[in-house]
Amino acid sequence: MNDFVLVQMVAAERLQSSHESKHTVLSELKNSLAGVSGExxxxxxxxxxxxxxxxxxxxxxxxxxxxxxxxxxxxxxxxADCVCVLEVKNMIGEFYFDSVNFQFHRVVDGRREGMRNPEAQLHRAVKAVSGFLGVPVHGVIVLTSRSGKVVEAPKLYPVVSLDYLPFHLEKLANRSELFDVAKLTSMLEKLPPQNFSNSWLTRHQIGLDSLRLGVTCPTCRTCSLIWRDRKWHCKSCGFHSRDAHEVTLQEYALLFGRDLDTRLAYRLLGVENKYVLYRLLEKSAPKSQTRGKRRIIENRELLREYFSRVYR
Structure with missing residues (x-):
């Protein structure tokens, strides 16, 4: 679960229902989850x-x-014998690859849907990898759903089912092209991480004021918890926890960065007492060298654990 998918999950959960991008965000998250599952x-x-x-x-x-x-x-x-790009598609329906105009559509329940052409995506990816690594690269479109069927095949690259993929790759490797696996892997590991979150949030006009603030109840997921008697409490389902705010802090850091204004922290967590706030932030968002600023200690794994329970 990469950071971009986490951003989509946070936005889908916290974006106000009246926001104009709510439906689009939910739809894009659904597609992302299907893609991640297939990969x-x-x-x-x-x-x-x-x-x-x-x-x-x-x-x-x-x-x-x-x-x-x-x-x-x-x-x-x-x-050592093969470098291959896999374009993974976790889709259902009947697939039609137009080998003349290089367009693509699928038919689901009798309904035709135009989509981005996986063959064009794969061709671009193969060119990028080959150019970067300086070696010849194979490509294959992989269908991970058994409810998908190719009616018209692509022209440039093979399409194989997930079950057959190991055998297809084993056949490619018999060509005995020798590559330095460690060298190629090292080149890839040195690439800087990519962050598309800011541009995605901007495209959907998502800012802090677009989101439901407060500490989310992990059971209800639609309401905020109340701090009482040194615990977070949910009025709807009875859930209680001492550290539920940790997820909220990580969500903020993921979307908007680690720096947290102390005045904003009151709104973010939904508390009013400064001593309660300081106690909650003491370990996870200690004071920075700038007056009135906190710096959240990032813990992406906490978010991955939280959302892996939400999206089982």
Whole structure:
């Protein structure tokens, strides 16, 4: 679960229902979750069943520099005999690849839907990886859902089901093109992390005032907790906790950065007593060198654990 998906999860949970982008945010999160699920299943299958001699490196969600921007790679496989980009699609329906105009559409329940062409996406990704690593690169479109069927196949790249993918890659590796796996992997590991969160929030006009503030009840997920008797309490379901505010602080840091104005912290957590606020922030957001400012200690794993329970 990368940071961008976490941003979408926080926005989907906290964005006010009246916001004009609420429906779009929920729709994009649904697509992102489907994509992440497909990529995770693909990587897990390769790590479990791919039968190749020597080291095999399987990387997910890789961003490769390309022209004036970057290209996102769903799954990238590196082996001494083969480097392959996997364009993973977790979709249902009947798929039609137009090999003349390179357009793509699918039919679901008799309804035709135009979509981005996976073949064009893959071609761009293959060019980016080949140019960056300086080696020839293969590409394959992987269908992870058994409810997907190719009616018209693409022209440039093969489409394979997830179940068949290990066998397809094993056939590619028989060509004996020798690559330095450690060297190529090192080049990729040195790439700077990409952050698309700010541009995504700006595109959807999401700011702090667009969000429901307060400490979210992890059970109800739609209401804020109340601090009473040294615990957070939910009036609706009876949930209580001493440290539920830790997730709220991490959500703020993810969306808006680690620096937290003390005056804003009152609104963020929904408390009024300064001694309560200082006690809550003492360990997770200690005072900085600037008067009236706190600095949140980042803990992404806490958010991943929280949302993995929400989106099981």
């Amino acid at each position: 995770q299943r693909t990587a897990a299958l390769l790590n479990r069943e791919l039968d190749l001699v020597g080291d095999v490196v399987v990387l997910s969600d890789v961003h490769i520099p390309y022209k004036d921007g970057s290209v996102q790679i769903d799954v990238l496989l590196i082996h």
